[in-house]
Amino acid sequence: MSEILTTAPTVFLETFGCQMNELDSELVRGALLTLGYRFIDDWAQADVVLYNTCSVREQAEHKAYSRLGLIAQRKRAGEKVVLGVIGCMAERDGKDMFRRYPQVDLLCGPGELDRLPNLIENMRKSQSLGEDAPRLSKDARAALAGNKSRRSTTLAAADDNLELLDLSRAFEPVDARSDRRSAYVRITRGCNKFCTYCVVPNTRGAEVHRPPDSIVEECRRLADSGVVEITLLGQTVNHYRYVHGSAVGRDGAELPQVGPGLNAFRGNSLTTAGVRTTTFADLLARIHDEVPHLARLRFVTSYPRDFGADVLEVMRDAPRICSYIHAPAQSGSDRILKLMNRGYTVGEYLEFVDRVFEFLPDATIAGDFIVGFPTETDEDFEASCALVQRVPFKNNYIFKYSPRPGTVAIDRFTDDVPTETKKLRNNRLLDLQTDVSRVVHERWVGREVEVLLEQVRVHSRAPATAVGGPLSREASAVVHPESKNVVVAWQRAKPIDGTQLLGRTPGDMVTVIDVPAGDWADSLGRICRAKVTKASPMLLHATPLTAL
Ligand code: SAH
Ligand code: SF4
Ligand code: F3S
Numbered sequence: 001m002s003e004i005l006t007t008a009p010t011v012f013l014e015t016f017g018c019q020m021n022e023l024d025s026e027l028v029r030g031a032l033l034t035l036g037y038r039f040i041d042d043w044a045q046a047d048v049v050l051y052n053t054c055s056v057r058e059q060a061e062h063k064a065y066s067r068l069g070l071i072a073q074r075k076r077a078g079e080k081v082v083l084g085v086i087g088c089m090a091e092r093d094g095k096d097m098f099r100r101y102p103q104v105d106l107l108c109g110p111g112e113l114d115r116l117p118n119l120i121e122n123m124r125k126s127q128s129l130g131e132d133a134p135r136l137s138k139d140a141r142a143a144l145a146g147n148k149s150r151r152s153t154t155l156a157a158a159d160d161n162l163e164l165l166d167l168s169r170a171f172e173p174v175d176a177r178s179d180r181r182s183a184y185v186r187i188t189r190g191c192n193k194f195c196t197y198c199v200v201p202n203t204r205g206a207e208v209h210r211p212p213d214s215i216v217e218e219c220r221r222l223a224d225s226g227v228v229e230i231t232l233l234g235q236t237v238n239h240y241r242y243v244h245g246s247a248v249g250r251d252g253a254e255l256p257q258v259g260p261g262l263n264a265f266r267g268n269s270l271t272t273a274g275v276r277t278t279t280f281a282d283l284l285a286r287i288h289d290e291v292p293h294l295a296r297l298r299f300v301t302s303y304p305r306d307f308g309a310d311v312l313e314v315m316r317d318a319p320r321i322c323s324y325i326h327a328p329a330q331s332g333s334d335r336i337l338k339l340m341n342r343g344y345t346v347g348e349y350l351e352f353v354d355r356v357f358e359f360l361p362d363a364t365i366a367g368d369f370i371v372g373f374p375t376e377t378d379e380d381f382e383a384s385c386a387l388v389q390r391v392p393f394k395n396n397y398i399f400k401y402s403p404r405p406g407t408v409a410i411d412r413f414t415d416d417v418p419t420e421t422k423k424l425r426n427n428r429l430l431d432l433q434t435d436v437s438r439v440v441h442e443r444w445v446g447r448e449v450e451v452l453l454e455q456v457r458v459h460s461r462a463p464a465t466a467v468g469g470p471l472s473r474e475a476s477a478v479v480h481p482e483s484k485n486v487v488v489a490w491q492r493a494k495p496i497d498g499t500q501l502l503g504r505t506p507g508d509m510v511t512v513i514d515v516p517a518g519d520w521a522d523s524l525g526r527i528c529r530a531k532v533t534k535a536s537p538m539l540l541h542a543t544p545l546t547a548l
Helices: 019-034 058-076 088-093 096-100 113-128 146-150 162-167 200-204 212-224 262-268 280-290 309-317 334-340 346-359 378-390 408-412 419-442
Strands: 010-015 048-053 082-087 106-108 182-186 229-233 241-243 277-279 296-300 324-326 364-371 393-400 448-459 474-477 489-491 498-504 510-515 527-535 540-544
Touching (some): 048 058, 048 088, 058 082, 058 088, 088 200, 106 113, 162 212, 212 280, 229 280, 346 378, 419 527
Parallel strands (some): 082 106, 229 296, 364 393, 510 540
Antiparallel strands (some): 448 498
16 A cells, blocks of 8 residues: 555644534544544645635635645645645535636535545545546546535435534543633524525525434533533524424434425414424523533524524523524615515514513624625615614624625626725724624623633733734734634734733623733633623623632
């Protein structure tokens, strides 16, 4: 056997995009580790380089494309390396990517990741045979759902191999010093909503709901292994609904199930007599009750429509479910919401917000807005500004509209808002949100909070590097929803010498606790009670009330 097949191959894996991609990367990592691959942090040395990509905005794709050039250089230098593009961009671009980026060896869409190890093995075998090896066909190098990506109603749930990838998750005990105290658990894959600007229904395919037993079991095993916080994932997570008895495998076990369209939620029409259904509220209650050693349970992303009182009631009565709701409004103009096909009006969004605070007075609400959607006038934009000022959003992620191939919006509308206008609107909305965030954070001053400790930060005058920026600045906006580890904005502040512990409250407010210099790694993963002493638009500062 050639050398390449006998030594443990090394893999470099970089992830772009949302939490779904982070979870996919973790599962891919687990699958490849089981097969004997070793993960390294250096793309220049790895035998296999994988980019798990995002297509949601053009900018997200640019990041990945720029990486491909680096690997082309390695190949030109004669190195044997397998380059795989996986995730949403692979699915969206399809096999055309092989033509435009000949250095790409394999493509794997997010719905086909169970096939990735095979693709890699085949490619490595082919490479090991050298120049004379017959070149693998494009089909043999790609696992894409293609037109099948909307497998929707025809999906035989039993063929849903992707479920195996979720079920194959490794549950190694969490090392006391590791930062892997938070985990994601997928409850729904894909999306059926077809917002007109969005690629996700094309790249992730039809909405499929996982059986509740599998989800509860996964949560239990994660909690057993030391995970403190679980975030349930779904593009419209609160639309989870599993109808029992309709998708059962040969062994009697329940299988993933294709989700209903948006209209199915009108008036709870799915709850017909005699059919047992697990709703999202039921699922939350089950996890909370059946996994009592899990300290925190959260979920993203919520769809503002049909966020029922049943869910809020469960949240109110279940102390370990975090009162944090990420429910993007996208726009404050009914006209634009209609063009976006969001399925609610501003009035309905406000009713949802009122309902949240009625049940959960201490809840935090976060959201997303898109500025510069086609035909957005100054008046429409002002309506978005008004909504930001009306709702006490903890934070909002604000995006400039980016026309995406394959979406309804790119075909139906001209991208007619000038780039400069998009930028101005983006900045204006950000400024307004900063004011709102300040007020929301300041309301917590003097109160006690529970902080899940996640990071030690050492400030020093000497420039040091960290993810997202130098350590001598104070983070002003932390933890982007599309990448939980990246600090996205840093506020220039006087450098201070000192050590701080960083964590989050159940409401997802980033909290800083000053501590004496020392080794604090053992404190990470603990939840401490602390009193909030001051606040800034993105941070709470607190003093501990319990031992750290
Ligand atoms: N399922 C989630 C959103 C997933 S995409 C939901 O519906 O809330 C994450 C965010 O990216 C969206 O909320 C939207 O604000 C933004 N986004 C999606 N497509 C976009 C596009 N074409 N241009 C700009 N922003 C976009
Ligand atoms: Fe995209 Fe809309 Fe689905 Fe969210 S709900 S993933 S924005 S289509
Ligand atoms: Fe991006 Fe796909 Fe997530 S397009 S936002 S990685 S679902």
